[in-house]
Amino acid sequence: MEQDDWKERYKSLSDQMDELQTQFEDQPLQHLLCQMTVALDGQSAQLDHALNLLCTQLKNNQPGSPKVIQLVEKQLRGLDIEQQQQQEALLLGLRKWIYQLRLNLTAEAADQRLKGIEGEMTPFSGQLAVIAKVVNELVELQGPLLADDFNQGHHHAALDGIAQEDEALLQKIGSELLSLIAGLNIPPGDMSLARELVSRIEEGVTLNGLSSIVQDLVGLVSRFNAYNGAEFENYLQNLTGHLVEVQAYVKAGQTDELAADEVVLLTNGIQKDVQSIQTVMQESNDLQQLKSHVSSQLLNIVKSVDLFKEKEERREQRLYERYLQLQRRFEQMEEQTHQMKVHIESERHKALTDSLTSLPNRAGYDEQLHAEFERWKRYGQPFSLAVADLDLFKRINDTYGHQAGDKVLRLIANILTKQSRSTDFVARYGGEEFVILMPGTTAKQAMIAVDKVRQAVAQSPFNFHGDPVQITLSLGLTEVQPEDAIDSLFNRADKALYEAKRLGRNRIELG
Ligand SMILES: Nc1nc2c(ncn2[C@@H]2O[C@H](COP(=O)(O)OP(=O)(O)OP(=O)(O)O)[C@@H](O)[C@H]2O)c(=O)[nH]1
Known part of the structure; x- marks a missing residue:
């Protein structure tokens, strides 16, 4: 009897342990997958559907069925392609926007700015910071048109066209803006602002509301950037100082025609390094990576300049030695010429003089x-x-x-x-x-x-x-x-x- 009691107690404890183990093993995975579902929400309707199915199965303590897991995998693979297509659609939309603004903004300054914005978008990196900047600038440029036309209740024909025909575009902009926010490493203090912005975008982006959304987004991004702003600015100032020195040195070198080949080599090298710095500055989001790349390029420039200086000094030394050698040779020749002149003069005098009387002969x-x-x-x-x-x-x-x-x-x-x-x-x-x-x-x-x-x-x-x-x-x-x-x-x-x-x-x- 006592033995049966023990067996019962053991069975009950074992069941409890199994249940706890299952909870400990499954719950973090379940939790993580549900979080991923939330994070990926809105990227694709099919993916949302597949993830919801998986999440429901896990919440019901069922293992994810192979069919549902395969479906999630397939949708995740398709996400890359879809994002690429979205980027292209966004670029197309931005271009249309610029085109429409060009038609309506006739001032030279506005035209120049639009050209500048187009230039910034080429090549189109699809980076959220760039999109935010471009959108913000376009909204700013569009400001006067909206103020004039919308306030009076007269939609401009071209803008009206955008609003009606490209509703899908606004949705895509909204989804890109959401991706941008998701990609930001937002400091805890700004989290509530970010959440508020996300819900505003999720409610649907309208042409009227876009301006304020983007302005708030830019505010958020600039606050985030402000964390490293001072340090980065300092760094860039140092970089600029170095480059100015190098440029001055190269310019001075260019006046020396003999060193022209060396100067071309050096200038080309420096140009390549500087271009590389510019490319990295445009493309990099990571300050540390950017700094280390810029430092290594700067080191290359300094090495090139040092090598150039060294070659120049050796060349100058050689030239100076040759100059001294020539000067000595010249002095010798001058002395020889003088002696020769004296000799010729004396010979001539002898030839024309009578040796007995010293009169001319x-x-x-x-x-x-x-x-x-x-x-x-x-x-x-x-x-x-x-x-x-x-x-x-x-x-x-x-x-x-x-x-x-x-x-x-x-x-x-x-x-x-x-x-x-x-x-x-x-x-x-x-x-x-x-x-x-x-x-x-x-x-x-x-x-x-x-x-x-x-x-x-x-x-x-x-x-x-x-x-x-x-x-x-x-x-x-x-x-x-x-x-x-x-x-x-x-x-x-x-x-x-x-x-x-x-x-x-x-x-x-x-x-
Ligand atoms: N000591 C010396 N005698 C010279 C030199 N050159 C020419 N004579 C001489 O001068 C003399 C010239 O003689 P001549 O031509 O007969 O003339 P002359 O004795 O002066 O007579 P006239 O001219 O007619 O007055 C010769 O004895 C030459 O040898 C010289 O350099 N030194």
Whole structure:
């Protein structure tokens, strides 16, 4: 009996345990599925139906039948496609809206804004934040039309058309707005506002009510964004600062033509990074992900700039070294050129100078006579030529030796130079023969000058081995004549010299 009692008690406890276990196991699943049913409500009528069936079975402590579970799975799979189609329908609706507003808003500013809104929608991400912004802007633009027309009870034909023909569109907008709210991570403090908004949308979106719904929605979204706003703004300001620095550096680099290729590479790289930042900023909802992406792109930019700077510094260093090398080479060349000039000048001087008397030699005389002749032909200024020859010089050589003769030649050269004007040109023509070129001097004037020379030579006291020796000069003198060539001038003077010799030496004859 006691044993039967124990068995009964055991059976009863076991049943209770089974029931509790079933409750613990099934209730959370049941609870979760019912919550999902509520969350997914309104996405699709078929899905709502399937989920309600499943929920009813679970609430009645029945396991979900395979048929109902399959139905839910099928509807969930179809939801993606349906959302895509809804997005497309929404985009189409927004475009129609913009088109209709364009027809009615004729002001240039409104047209520009509508174009801007269209631009923002391309590509259409379907993100709720973007839709909310676009809808809000359109409602704002539409404001004056509604105020003018609806208040007076005259529906504008175009807007009326939208209201009647596109009732379905308003429903879709409502469903998109609900999806947007569901997708927001709403802070607890704003939950009641969100709930109130959801029930207003669920009651049905009308054209008149859309504006205030969207405004409230934007208010909700902006409050939510305000949580991270300051931090994000700060971050973007830093980013902008970096980019401005980079831009300034790149611009400075662009002025250097040699580095143009490098600048193009750097600029392209930076443009790609910045585009990537912009794309992520447009597409990302996650601040942390956005920050890490932007940071990595910024790091790329900084690396590119550093690499560019490094290359630039190396290039500048190379250029500077090449510049120094060239400068040294240039200085060497300058020095060599100077030496060469000095050498050429000295060689030229040697070539034109008589080494015994240091007077210009016959080549020097030829050059000078040529220049004088040209001057005369151009300006017609007269000049005279005297050819002087030492008298009986052979005797001196023969009597006192060649060295004594050389000494006489040097002394005579000295007297000729001293007695002539600084503008006159004295040269040793060869042997014991000298020439004197007298620019701007007629034969008459020259006669006086060369006679002074003749006298000075004749009066010079020469002594050899204690013996006084008389040295004299004979000279032939002539003035340039209109029909003269270089040779004829010299020949005339030479003939006159010959005549002076013939007539007794130590005299001057005019030719
Ligand atoms: N010492 C020396 N003698 C020279 C030089 N050049 C020419 N003579 C000499 O000058 C002399 C010229 O002699 P000549 O042509 O017969 O004439 P000259 O003795 O002066 O007689 P005239 O001209 O008729 O008065 C020769 O003995 C040459 O050797 C020179 O550079 N040095």
